[in-house]
């Protein structure tokens with residue numbers, strides 16, 4: 398009897414790629430067969446989408462071939478996933494084939510669902526109403542911004558959860574810089590519209606970010622629940638009937654899990670995310686299904702940094718599972734995000750399930766300043782792209798930085 | 814910790830009026846809570862569908878659902894939810910249902 402185990406990975410984005418590479422390094426090919434599936438061969442460095450509308454990055458600079466990011470000995474299948482049968486341990490693919498697995502890793506991320514908001518993809522979509530959350534939207538926006546010199550720019554998050562919850566704020570800060578640089582800032586009004594009760598979800602960071610918005614003369618509208626977007630009359634309409642007029646609306650659409658999840662009985666929750674153990678990353682669906690990245694229903698940010706920190710924990714737990722042991726290595730919800738604030742500066746926040754972002758330094762007493770604008774943080778954000786392709790995806794560890802959140806160097810908030 | 818008296822019983826609440834301990838809530842407190850925060854009263858059957866769903870989600874998941882989950886899972890559409898709880902279903906329904914403030918999303 399052969400002791401070859403079969404691992405199938407769904408999605409070859411951030412999480413799927415880094416997990417495949419880490420596991421390939423760990424296991425000989427006669428011990429573990431690794432198959433990975435993705436629907437296209439364009440791996441987009443998603444944080445780069447933020448910079449395209451402002452002419453700070455070219456689309457070509459942030460896209461690479463997916464299969465080229467995978468180590469040798471990983472079987473890449475380019476086709477869409479149709480469904481998963483969790484009882485038969487089998488995945489059906491759109492090309493008509495199917496894959497059997499002993500263990501399954503779900504890393505299909507989150508998808509944008511603009512059609513779920515009334516009017517959003519109707520008249521005016523990609524003319525007055527845009528998103529920068531995908532390549533099509535961010536390139537269309539770059540063109541639109543080229544000759545936009547006066548009017549009202551509204552940035553609207555429809556509802557949580559979204560990928561990289563700080564990205565819309567970064568967009569507002571960069572827009573302030575961009576129109577200042579163009580010399581037309583006085584003629585462009587910028588408003589940030591959110592369903593949350595503050596600029597951000599976590600209190601200390603929210604206060605810092607609100608004062609930054611104010612300093613940069615960006616209006617903040619909180620607790621606005623967008624029911625409809627009318628791109629012809631150029632209005633956001635709230636469920637309570639309040640309206641906000643705009644000349645350009647940059648909307649972050651609702652997010653959900655990948656579509657095949659809804660076609661797979663017992664796999665996902667109402668939004669298509671996979672119920673997952675917060676600590677071990679094992680799904681609550683079946684013990685032989687693990688989840689990495691945005692596809693999970695964890696109370697953590699949907700961010701590449703989270704996916705990266707989860708990766709180490711996941712690989713250890715999957716190894717334990719394959720050995721017939723309990724997966725007991727714990728992820729603490731660690732997230733680490735640079736927040737671009739324009740004018741070549743950025744903030745850094747670092748937090749986990751239990752600890753909100755605070756001030757201090759990262760990763761220890763000597764390090765990057767937390768919750769404070771600095772040039773060093775801006776450089777950190779820029780350098781991250783190179784680390785993404787050459788460190789994170791190939792599955793290299795960062796020396797001195799483990800998956801869990803460091804506490805030294807941080808000022809703890811006074812509890813109220 | 815702040816306290817308040819509802820339907821003759823003293824309960825613990827936070828500075829925004831959310832319950833600290835969901836077990837201190839009883840059904841007869843809901844109308845009073847609703848009135849305080851501007852939820853149209855008398856509470857209808859639909860209100861109760863939502864309040865019961867909020868509590869079952871809280872006890873199962875440890876936090877109340879977001880508006881979207883509420884809309885998909887409770888059987889009441891998002892539009893209707895905003896009629897029932899005009900200032901935001903997730904928060905207002907959580908408050909009336911006597912569960913702590915939903916963590917929302919991160």
Ligand SMILES: Cc1cc2nc3c(=O)[nH]c(=O)nc-3n(C[C@H](O)[C@H](O)[C@H](O)COP(=O)(O)OP(=O)(O)OC[C@H]3O[C@@H](n4cnc5c(N)ncnc54)[C@H](O)[C@@H]3O)c2cc1C
Pocket residue numbers: 407408409410411412413434435436437442443444445446447476477478479504505506507529530531560561564655656657689690691692699700701702703704733734735
């Ligand atoms: C504008 C923007 C800015 C961001 N900025 C940052 C940042 O500054 N810092 C940060 O840490 N994170 C940032 N993120 C978030 C980060 O990109 C994601 O959290 C991360 O990529 C998640 O990895 P993942 O593996 O879960 O999903 P992804 O990398 O999105 O991969 C999912 C993969 O699954 C595939 N897939 C889905 N459905 C199917 C199907 N049915 N069949 C076949 N394949 C399928 C997709 O094609 C995709 O390749 C940003 C995201 C956006 C959109």
